[in-house]
Amino acid sequence: MSSTKKPKQATRADVAKMAGVSESTVSYALTGVRPISDETRERIEEAMKTLGYVPNAMAQALASKKSGLLALLFPVGERGFDETDFEYVEAATAAAAEDGYQLLLWPNAVEDVASLRKIVAQGLVEGVLLMEVRAQDPRVEVLRDSGTPFCLIGRTDDSQDLTFVDADFSQWGPMALHHLLDLGHTNIGVISMSSDLLEAGYGPGVRTEKPLLDLAKRLGITITIKHAKATIRAGREAFEELTAEQPDITALIGFNEPALIGALEVAGARGINIPEDLSMLSFGISDEAENMTVPAQTTIGVDGRELGRMAAQYLVARLNGDKKSVLQYLTQPQFVDRGSTGLAPLGQK
Amino acid sequence: MSSTKKPKQATRADVAKMAGVSESTVSYALTGVRPISDETRERIEEAMKTLGYVPNAMAQALASKKSGLLALLFPVGERGFDETDFEYVEAATAAAAEDGYQLLLWPNAVEDVASLRKIVAQGLVEGVLLMEVRAQDPRVEVLRDSGTPFCLIGRTDDSQDLTFVDADFSQWGPMALHHLLDLGHTNIGVISMSSDLLEAGYGPGVRTEKPLLDLAKRLGITITIKHAKATIRAGREAFEELTAEQPDITALIGFNEPALIGALEVAGARGINIPEDLSMLSFGISDEAENMTVPAQTTIGVDGRELGRMAAQYLVARLNGDKKSVLQYLTQPQFVDRGSTGLAPLGQK
DNA sequence: CTGTTAGCGCCTTCAT
């Protein structure tokens, strides 16, 4: 058996002995919390190097009450992780690492408040990042009275005094309308998410829809909305209903990725050219996912990486005792033109 | 300020005092490592409940040398996290959780061996999961002589005595050929990954290509391979070259997601119908990504979730002292028919 | 069945 057994890690005591100093001096040399003579510092550093000393994370955490760990709470069973979610994770991980923190992935059902309470009580993590936040989210209360700092990606209805980062959904509709109106579209269809989601208070949905409708009315744009489940099939049906009701629609806004694919399929089958016959613009779909559709979709959406990064940074700010009364960030909508919108066809009445 | 301050967590000592027993008895009541009279157990449990006691993870880890944490080392900067990678993560997280372990996300450049060494020396994690394994992977040696148990997702060239899970790439080509041959295709194009990747020994590439070519030769199938970079543009060019060289191709195998999209675009522009005029089959693209293309692609690939799950389970097995000399797992290729392949058109000679 | 006693490896307040 050439299998190497666990080599014993050098401990602070070993370093102290070898350098001929006390253990605490070694600690101070490490943290720089108090002045050390250059000479002893060198001896210590050399000892550390030859011993390959690395402070033990557990002991450090236990003694200092600082684990350097953050939890990223992500919901399981919901609608599963999608690509955008993943952008958060990656960006948050990187941002946390820059500040010396590691991210722990914690799969947790939103309703499972009991184990969340237990999890934070364990004292493993210093702070928590929450994904897939609901309008009324039971996890918030648990975290709040556990005293653990946390930051939401998304927000609750009642989040004035919470730390969060979110997309500024209220701007999506107006931005889309301006873009389409500039191209001459005045009769626009929308394939949005299911009514169930909206009625459940799903933030992106409710925050987007009203400003869109309000502005359309003021601008005199005709809007026809269809709510569809998040399936390709539902998208096909929605598109068919939409075009039956409003044959003169010249542009389509989608806020429902799978349904949009369905609409694309039907349009393709009917020989509708995009953007010559119909302009398409889609909301909130991640860059990569959107590149997959043929043709690629012009998009107004959220920069997942920015959100993830900001979330981690805000959380760390809280940990470092940032006393700003409020730490909240709304990302500007991200417009990516992939050529699926164009001038409105003429002669549509 | 109604802001709740960190409530002091009850400690084992508190429980012991309240229950009128010694501290160690509390521990034993928790772990069940030694018999406790029903009566004292009840007193203890009640005390725990009223105090809301939860064992401190750090202290537990320090004393027992078991943190309950696993690291998932994922490479940054490479080609970025894609959706399939994410399936590993999600599945591994879930599987680890079932065994009582948490997954720590550790972004780490493959070459950054120094910080990897440091990371494991910290003693934070009990084991490591490695993603994006290279044919020659410097991280393996570091882990091996750190004595930290680890499991690869993928494998190195020299992995006889390593613990790993990987797809059985050698079967992909044959499976694809059989499928296409059954439909009457004997002149097949391949848009594969860049030669750079292959020359660097990228496992999925090299392990797939040779068996594919070998079997094609034996079956008398004409294969024309184009290597393209992972971009849509490169895919367009590859497809154009391919069809210029071999106008009689009736089927196309893609092993390069973005390039495949490019090929699809060109095909669409030329009015080539799939699968009537051209059958398409794609390798190793994740389910979700594949559903995004229009038309959807028939795929031979890997079940990312299975891999992630197995990886976590194998690692935990190692941690639990599973002495099986070898723990290695190859997943069967996963064939998903999405209708992009069909009978070869006639009269192509 | 239960209690006592060392640690685990490090941080930190007190001394000097």
Added chain:
DNA sequence: ATGAAGGCGCTAACAG
């Protein structure tokens, strides 16, 4: 500028 000593909260022998 440096040491000594007392925890942090828990595990795991060692004693009854």
